[in-house]
Amino acid sequence: GENVEQHPSTLSVQEGDSAVIKCTYSDSASNYFPWYKQELGKRPQLIIDIRSNVGEKKDQRIAVTLNKTAKHFSLHITETQPEDSAVYFCAALAGGTSYGKLTFGQGTILTVHP
């Protein structure tokens, strides 16, 4: 089945700096890669996603890049703000017989210091 590895597990930055979180996946049939933000005690919220037919997608301060050949994708947050502090999860949508199943990375705790 699909395996998703996420790094780093914790990331601490100063307000205004950029933050990058990286994920790798194992199933070459995976074709959809969402990112979720989870604040303490709250539900995961979808913040951006990318499909395998594009290499990059941007939404204001957030961008995601995908390298299908290397089977890795990354989340980039620019001009970080304290309210960006949360746990971020990447995920990959399985293909083949497991189509529809999302496999999540282990999460990255992002702390933005004012």
Next chain:
Amino acid sequence: GAGVSQSPSNKVTEKGKDVELRCDPISGHTALYWYRQSLGQGLEFLIYFQGNSAPDKSGLPSDRFSAERTGGSVSTLTIQRTQQEDSAVYLCASSLARSGGQFFGPGTRLTVL
């Protein structure tokens, strides 16, 4: 419109009792998913439904766990003979289709004493 709703928000039960958790997806969403999240951990896939059928039950931890969905809408996750290790937040999500973004409910925090 309303988002995904789950009930109860909190459930405390004694070891050995059965519990039922309910999920009401976003109207029109055909796919529904159940996950489990232990304190400070990631999201563990349990089961998903496309319509009323469950193509993938591979994540259910044991035969004490079962789920059903009727009418292509509401789903219930049942845990029989609960154990302390079942304590976690149970999250439900729904999406328009299997290939789409999933939107999560607030979760049910289950505590087994």
